Amino acid sequence: MTSKAAQLRERLEQDKIILVPGVTNALHARLAERAGLEAVFVTGAGVANTNYGVPDLGMVTMTEVVESNALVANAVDVPVIADADTGYGGHLNAMRAVRELEAAGVGALILEDQREPKRCGHFKGKELVAPHEMVEKLVAARRARRDDAMPLFARTDAIAVEGLEGALRRARLYAAAGADVIFVEAPRTEDEMAAVPDAVDVPCLVNIVEGGSTPALPLERLEAMGFRLALYANLALRVAAKSVADAFATLRAEGGSASLLDRMLTWEERQGLVGLAEWEQLDKDIAAQAREIVADASAG
Secondary structure (H helix, E strand, C coil): CCCHHHHHHHHHCCCCCEEEEEECCHHHHHHHHHCCCCCEEECHHHHHHHHHCCCCCCCCCHHHHHHHHHHHHCCCCCCEEEECCCCCCCHHHHHHHHHHHHHCCCCEEEEECECCCCCCCCCCCCCECCHHHHHHHHHHHHHHCCCCCCCEEEEECCHHHHHHHHHHHHHHHHHHCCCCEEEECCCCCHHHHHHHHHHCCCCEEEECCCCCCCCCCCHHHHHHHCCCEEEECCHHHHHHHHHHHHHHHHHHHHCCCHHHHHHCCCHHHHHHHCCHHHHHHHHHHHHHHHHHHHHHHHHC
16 A cells, blocks of 8 residues: 555656645544645644644644644545654754654655744744754654655745845755755745746745745746645634634624524534544444354354
């Protein structure tokens, strides 16, 4: 059986761009899968915001991230891309993070070159580690992965610190160190975006953050630039939060939910999404098998 890592690597070899939504939980991941999306990304910023109510300032631990990824990976058949931030320390920490995330079932992961505590890629005040420190983490990550098919994504936040040329130098270095995918965070113009795939010979990811630094170009334009993955890391989080906020305001104003029925999943859709019928049938099958065993033993 083809691993999820191998499945993603094979897909990356195709020219058609991959749309990747960010998720923070199993339910949203399953919605993405049912929509026909080919992979999901467990967003570190989203986990921080959704599960802990804190900003993306490096306050979520490795074990918390591993747990979130495991819950998502267990719920879907599509590859899960983990946001491993900085690797949670030096290169030995990154090695452990890779092993833990791979054991949790992810198909790929992203390491970045910010200095700890890291910050959201679209925040000000970012600092970077020296290039050789990031290379050490990539070397460690390659040694740590048990499935050589698992793509390693290298992210650089250097545009905000060293400018475009600095970011491209780092991108080329990280590709030479074995990164399978390059992710230059927060390019500010179309020209800066187009320069990224031109600079390296490995697939590139672009992160579209609505309201952030990077122009939100149409998918066809991103594909023409040479990007292989288009990430919408916090689309689900922000759409869901706005919908819930509006629903709660309606509940408070109207004293009920009747006017919201056409804006929510039906009861049947909700139970179908979590496989209620399959679990109920499994429950019956196990009980029936147990009865047969008891009956046969009693007859003997």
